[in-house]
Amino acid sequence: MNNDPTKLGTVEDVNGASISVVLDDDAVKGLAFVDGRAYRIGQLGSFVRIPIGYVSLFGIVSQVGASAIPERIAAETDKIGRRWMSVQLVGEGSHKGEFRRGLSQYPTVGDAVHLVTEEDLTHIYGRPDSPKFLKIGYLASAESIPALVDIDSLITRHSAIVGSTGTGKSTTVAGLLSAISDPGRFKSARVIVFDIHGEYAQAMRDQSNVFKINPDKKRSELPLYVPYWALNFEELLSVTFGDSVGESERGxxxxxxxxxxxxxxxNKPRKGVSESTLNVDTPVPFSLHQLWYELHLLIISTHLQTGNQSLSTVAFETDQNGTPVDIGDAMQVRPPKCKPQNTSAGAQPKVYLSQSNLNIRRPLEGLAYKLRDSRFDFLFRPGDWLPDKNGIPAKDLDELLRNWLECKKPVTILDLSGVPREILNILIGALLRIIYDSLFWARNIPEGGRERPLLLVLEEAHAYLGKEDTGPAAQAVRRIVKEGRKYGMGAMIISQRPVEIDTTILSQCGTFFAMRLANEQDRAHVTSAVSDNLEGLFKMLPILRTGEAIIVGEAVHIPVRAMISPPPKNRRPDSQDPVVYDDAGPGGWNREREPSDYEEVIELWRKQTSISPHIITFNEEEQ
Incomplete structure (x- = not known):
């Protein structure tokens, strides 16, 4: 007869970190009472404890079952069959209650296995009053115990939040960001969110500055500028002339x-660079508009040739007095008016097309189109960072970095919802590289990341971090997850399709928040990227509730199945499912049909904004 209500059974088999446990007869009833609390026995994801001297080993139940035995033997021995559990060992605790990951020893056959009480769980998961830990929710199996994550490991060792659409992924991110940027605890927090769909402005409005291509002043949004001259040559070539330019033309x-x-x-010397050290990638301002104009004169305009002179004189169209009609305007991207080609025998002077060896006529015409396209103004006409014809802007990059990294609010949201799709990947890569390079070279001064780490939150990561993606965004993220930790940069990868993300990137994430994943390939991809031997635990992914996550990795003492605490309803991301039928009142499809104004639809479409001037914004509501 077993007098210890916590004893479940004994170890039968040990295979590395996996052990098999045979349940005692008293334990097979499925319910145990300890200190007045009821505990379910054999629950997947629950914990067990194996005392070995002054140390207790802890493991997670990954599988339960009952072996079939012949009826004749069962009648003589066990009328209910042989009950067993598979357990994955994850760490050990001392008699003082301290818990640490990893094992210094292994159990042997016959060692007793006990269930884990709430008191044990409190020692395992840490103290909620410790400033190093963030409370993000509570244990799914014990609501009285908070789910805690170590902020040091969460930020600097990278993390991933994965889950199918509708699992509460964006709400979880908003809750984490709110906890991370709590001004009462973290006065110098620095977080940059790459918001692809514009979901987080409302959720983080009290703790963030929002930079957007088409900002709404009523919402206190700021214009997003990315000066083209801050891009390196490969990035700049992609967004200007295109990647199809030949090698000789590239030169x-x-x-x-x-x-x-x-x-x-x-024209304006700048600290840190001289004529002898400057190269094409040095972030020094120059006038792209003037470059376009000069290349247009060289390649597209017609030229005069008189006698033995070379084709160096542009054949401007002139009036009766010989004055050029229109020499064009570089800043307005207006080409000059030139005379048509005329190489007939009697023509004097003869007018020739350009004979330049630089064969970029079509790319140059494409650049002119982009320079005129207002959708690219954030890049080619970046406000105070737009250089004049002499290459001198009103502000330098230090002011831009100060806006992104040193705002009065801890979170910076880069709303990329208005960025043209054809350059989104390039732009994300350029932004990440600019941030990485600046913090890399500032690693030994207070503005760098070693003294004040920076968290980069990458939404919809599967869109630009594919397995075979070699674009600027993927290259920048690979560099950050491999090297960023040393310079105080951490990445948080967020995706609904982890199978589409490069395994190299996922494997560098020290902490995983795995929410409900229905797709088998997604589950397998996450399981393969996690260092812990927890395949059994991840089999629970298809049945997790909305807002529930399995958290594994360096930011938690031990893998945990937790319910993430959502922020208040008026502080949630703009990603909630639309209501088809509203039980609470007339809404969705059960509302009365109202007069429609599709003229406003077209107005918003043309303005490239989803914010109607007729709708009261949240800032106005609070005033």
């Missing part, structure tokens, strides 16, 4: 951009 473009940067540097 010519490099030479001319470098020349324009040298000219601008002579």
């Amino acid at each position: 010519g473009i490099i030479e001319r951009i470098t020349e324009k940067k040298l000219e601008a540097l002579k």
Whole structure:
């Protein structure tokens, strides 16, 4: 007869970190009472304890079952069959209640196995009053015990939040960001959110500054500017001339951009760079509009040739007095009016098309289109960061970084919902590289990341971090997850399709928040990326509730199944499911049909904004 109500059974088999446990006869009834509390026995995801001297090993139940035995033997021995559990060992605790991951020893056959009480769980999961831990919810199996994460490991060792659509992923992110940016605890927090769909502005409105291509002043949004001259050559080439430019043309473009940067540097010297150290990637302002104009004169305009002179004189269209009709305007991207080609025998002077060896006529015409397209103004006309013809802008990059990294609020949201899709990948890569390079070179001063780490939150990561993706965004993220920890940069990868994300990137994430995943390939991808031997635990992913997550990795003492506490309803991301039938009142499809104004629909479409001037914003509601 077993007098210890916590004893479940004994170890029967040990295979590395996996053990098999045979349940005692007294334990098979499925319910145990300890200190007045009832505990379910054999629940998947529950914990067990194996005392070995002064140390207790802890494990997670990953499988339960009952072996079939012949009826004749059962009649003589066990009328209810042989009950067993599979357990994955995850750590050990001392007699003082301290818990640590990993094992210093293994159990042997016959060792007693006990259920874990709430008192044991409190020692395992840490103290909620410790400033190092963030409370993000509570244990799914014990609502009285908070779910805690170690903020040091969460930020610097990278993390991933994965889950199918509708599992509460965005709400979980909003809750985490609210806890991380709590001004009462973390006065110097720095977080940058790459918000692809514009979901987080409302959720984080009290703790964030929102930068957007088409900002709404009523919502206190700020314009998002990314100066083209802060991009390196490969990034700039992709968004200007395109990647199809040949090698010889690339060399010519490099030479001319470098020349324009040298000219601008002579006009206004800048600290940290000289004419001898400058190269095409040095973030020195120059006028792209002036470069376009000069290349247009060289390649697209017609030229005069008189006698033995070379084709160096542009054949401007002139009036009766010989004055050019229109020489064009670089800043307005207006090409000059030139005379048509005329190479007939009697023509004097003869008018020739350009004979430049730089074969970029079509890419140059494409650049002119982009320079005129208002959708690209955030890049090619970046406000105070737009250089004049001499390559001198009103502000330098230090002011831009100060806006992103040193705002009065701890969270910076880069709302990329208005960015043209064809350059989204390039832009994300450029932004990440700019941030990485600045913090890398500032690693030994207070503005760097070693003294004040930075968290980069990457929403919808599967859209630009694919397995075979070699774009700028994927390259930048791979660099950050591999090297960023040393310089105080952490990444939080968020995705509904983890199977589409590069395994190299996922495997660098030290902590996983795995929410409900219905797709088998997604589950397998996450399981393969997690270092812990917890395949059995991840089999629970298809049945998790909305807002529930399995948290594993370095930010938690032990893998935990937790309910994440959502923020208040008026502080949740703009990603809630639309209501088809509203039980609470007339809404969705059960509302009365009202007069429609599709004229306003077209107005918003043309303005490229979803914010109607007729709807009261949350700032106005609070005033």
